[in-house]
Amino acid sequence: ACHEGVVAKRSVTSDWAYCQILDSSSYDEEAMVYYVHATGDHNDARPMEKGLTCGWCSWYHYYSDIDHDSLSKNAHVLEKSKSSIGFNLCLIDDGYMTAWGDWTSLKPGKFVKDGGMRVLADVIRSKGMTPGVWLAPFACDKSSKLAKDHPDWIIRNDFGRYANSANCGKF
Numbered sequence: 001a002c003h004e005g006v007v008a009k010r011s012v013t014s015d016w017a018y019c020q021i022l023d024s025s026s027y028d029e030e031a032m033v034y035y036v037h038a039t040g041d042h043n044d045a046r047p048m049e050k051g052l053t054c055g056w057c058s059w060y061h062y063y064s065d066i067d068h069d070s071l072s073k074n075a076h077v078l079e080k081s082k083s084s085i086g087f088n089l090c091l092i093d094d095g096y097m098t099a100w101g102d103w104t105s106l107k108p109g110k111f112v113k114d115g116g117m118r119v120l121a122d123v124i125r126s127k128g129m130t131p132g133v134w135l136a137p138f139a140c141d142k143s144s145k146l147a148k149d150h151p152d153w154i155i156r157n158d159f160g161r162y163a164n165s166a167n168c169g170k171f
Helices: 031-042 068-080 116-126 145-149
Strands: 055-057 089-092 130-133
Touching: 068 089, 068 116, 089 116, 116 130
Parallel strands: 055 089, 089 130
Antiparallel strands: none
């Protein structure tokens, strides 16, 4: 509290905030653009040199049921859509490996034996996209080769039981 003749010598600070006031009679379809530019300026962000990343992820169509042929066909369809959508990334999600934790393995019969993932990555690159692969490096299945070969790598709780390493009950 301030008393007569006493000046407070205290300041208050908070996180950075942005406020945009628009005329109620106007409709601005690009309102977020102002926010993005203001945030970039505030954080001294460097301009993007290669444009935005716009990608497709196999999970949202196939979940873990993927193989070389279906992903190659999708890369071809994505290439045809590049002019209207602008895909430049094709992400191969969960389902390529034999088990969580065995990230360098491939499900037998699902991918090309000679060359494996490199062959699929080359197909994606030939369509003008960057190939990507999903993994969860801190999670593994109980049945994985990793868990069998390195049980000491698996985190345990205070009671000595394996700690759950993922949101889907891997341990």
